[in-house]
Amino acid sequence: MNKELISTAVARRLNEVRERVNRFDPEDFGDEGFFLTSVKELLLAHPDRISQLTPFSPPAEWIAADTDCLTSLRVLSLHGTRTMPRAPHPSPDDFLNQLKVKSAAREPVFNLLTERYAWPLNFSFAADDEVREYLLMRLMTADRARIESNSAGAVNAEDLLLKLNLISVHASSATDLRFLDALNYYYELLPVNWHPESQHAWLLISWFALYARALNSRV
Amino acid sequence: MRIGILANSLPAALKIYDEASGLPGVEVFVLLAPLDSDGGWSEHVARFVAKSGRRKSLRLIVKRAVVRFRKPLQDPDTISRLQELRLDVGLHKSGSIYSSGTIECFRLGILNAHIGLLPKYRGRSVMEWSLVQGDPTGISVFFVDAGIDTGERMVLSETVDVSHCQTIAEAKQYLFDQDARVYRRAIEKLQQNEKPFQRNDGSGKRYYVMSKLFQDVAQKNLAIGNRQSAI
Numbered sequence A: 001m002n003k004e005l006i007s008t009a010v011a012r013r014l015n016e017v018r019e020r021v022n023r024f025d026p027e028d029f030g031d032e033g034f035f036l037t038s039v040k041e042l043l044l045a046h047p048d049r050i051s052q053l054t055p056f057s058p059p060a061e062w063i064a065a066d067t068d069c070l071t072s073l074r075v076l077s078l079h080g081t082r083t084m085p086r087a088p089h090p091s092p093d094d095f096l097n098q099l100k101v102k103s104a105a106r107e108p109v110f111n112l113l114t115e116r117y118a119w120p121l122n123f124s125f126a127a128d129d130e131v132r133e134y135l136l137m138r139l140m141t142a143d144r145a146r147i148e149s150n151s152a153g154a155v156n157a158e159d160l161l162l163k164l165n166l167i168s169v170h171a172s173s174a175t176d177l178r179f180l181d182a183l184n185y186y187y188e189l190l191p192v193n194w195h196p197e198s199q200h201a202w203l204l205i206s207w208f209a210l211y212a213r214a215l216n217s218r219v
Numbered sequence B: 001m002r003i004g005i006l007a008n009s010l011p012a013a014l015k016i017y018d019e020a021s022g023l024p025g026v027e028v029f030v031l032l033a034p035l036d037s038d039g040g041w042s043e044h045v046a047r048f049v050a051k052s053g054r055r056k057s058l059r060l061i062v063k064r065a066v067v068r069f070r071k072p073l074q075d076p077d078t079i080s081r082l083q084e085l086r087l088d089v090g091l092h093k094s095g096s097i098y099s100s101g102t103i104e105c106f107r108l109g110i111l112n113a114h115i116g117l118l119p120k121y122r123g124r125s126v127m128e129w130s131l132v133q134g135d136p137t138g139i140s141v142f143f144v145d146a147g148i149d150t151g152e153r154m155v156l157s158e159t160v161d162v163s164h165c166q167t168i169a170e171a172k173q174y175l176f177d178q179d180a181r182v183y184r185r186a187i188e189k190l191q192q193n194e195k196p197f198q199r200n201d202g203s204g205k206r207y208y209v210m211s212k213l214f215q216d217v218a219q220k221n222l223a224i225g226n227r228q229s230a231i
Helices: A002-021 A026-045 A069-079 A092-104 A111-117 A118-124 A128-148 A157-171 A177-189 A203-216 B010-021 B039-049 B053-060 B076-084 B126-133 B169-175 B181-191 B213-230
Strands: B002-007 B029-034 B067-068 B089-092 B106-114 B122-123 B138-143 B153-157 B206-207
Touching: A002 A026, A002 A177, A002 A203, A002 B213, A026 A069, A026 B089, A069 A111, A069 A157, A092 A111, A092 A128, A092 B106, A111 A157, A118 A128, A118 A157, A128 A157, A128 A177, A128 B067, A157 A177, A157 A203, A177 A203, A177 B010, A177 B213, B002 B010, B010 B029, B010 B089, B010 B181, B039 B067, B053 B067, B067 B153, B089 B181, B106 B181, B122 B126, B126 B169, B153 B181, B169 B213
Parallel strands: B002 B029, B002 B089, B029 B067, B089 B106, B122 B206
Antiparallel strands: B106 B138, B138 B153
C-alpha cells in the first residue's frame, strides 16, 4: 500500500471538508446552529487542533451507554471518546435479521440503529462485523443506486445520515479502507448544497466532523 | 464439450467464440438473450448492424452456432430451451445476473472471468482497489453462484501485469480484453480434469465502487508502476 499517496489524498480531502463545513450557515440548522458553530471552531478556528483529532479505538468489550445515540454522536464529534463501563454484548443475529427485513421492505432503520448503538463506538465492536458489512453493502449498493438514479431525496435522510455517522466512527479506527472510501464516495455524491429534510439535519454536521476525524487518522 | 457463450450481442461474443472453437473436442454456441431492460430484438439488431464484425457474425448464424432467445435468461421458456441444448459450460459475456434456474441448465455451471484475484478481491472496482492497496492485479475464472463473486469453484486465478497501461480505464480494458484467452485456458483445464478447482473460500472482502479521490490514488500508483516497468 502506498501510504504516502493515500496520506496526500486524504489531507486534500480533509481541507475540502473543512471548507465545506465553513460554508454552512448556523441559521439553516435552527436550534442546532450552536452545534455547527462548535464544529466549525473545532475544524477551522484552530488548525492545530485538527491534529488533536485522535482516531477512535474499537472497543475490546461492549460498552454500556449512559445516554442516547444522538447525544453520543454530538459528544464524539466534538470531544472524542471517554472511558465507560462494559456491558453484556447483545447478540447481533436477531438485530441483523431485523435490519435485513426492514431494509428489504424499505422501512426506516433509524430507531433500530440508534437503540443498538446508543454508544456509537460499539458499532466497531469486533463481533458486530456482519452488521457493519451489511450496512456498508446497503450504503454502497441500494442507497447509492437510488440516489444516483434519482436524487438525495430518494432515500430516507435520517437513515442515510445515521449510517454515514456510524461508518465514520468505524472508519476512524479501522484499517479497512473500504469504510473510509464509502465516506469519500458519499462526500462526492451528495450535492454541495444538500440540506436534509429531517428533524435531525445536524447529523450532516456530525457526519462531517467524524469524517474529518477519520481522514485525519490517515494523514 | 458443449460450450454456450451467454451474450447480449453477437459482436461481444465473437472473440470468445474464436478462441473456444479453436479447441479440439469443443462445440461452441453463442446464446443471445435480451436483458430485462432491452428494447427488444429491434434494438438488438440495430446494435448488431452498428457494430463491427458483421461478416463474422453472419458466418456464425449460417453455421447455426447462434441461438437466439426472445425472452431474458431467467424466463421459463428460455430455461426450457437452454435445457434442450444440453450444454456443459456457460461463458459469461452478458449483462445478466443469473438465477439458479439458469445456472443449472449447464452441467458444470457458468464461468465468469472476474478482473480481480479471488478470494481476496470480490465485487466492484477490484483492479483499482488492488492498485491502491499495493497488491498484484489479475483475473480469476470461477463458476458463478447466486452471490457476488462467491462461487466456490475457481478454475484459475492468475496475476496480469497492467503497469504498461497509461490510465485506469486502459488498464481495466486490458484486463477485460483477456477474457477470451482466460476462458480458453479454463476450458483446457476442465478438459484435462473436470474438477481442477481451487477454492474461492469467501475469505476476502466485497469491494464497492471507488471514490474519485481513491481512483486518483490508484491512477498515481499505476503511473509509478508504469515508470518502474519502463526502467
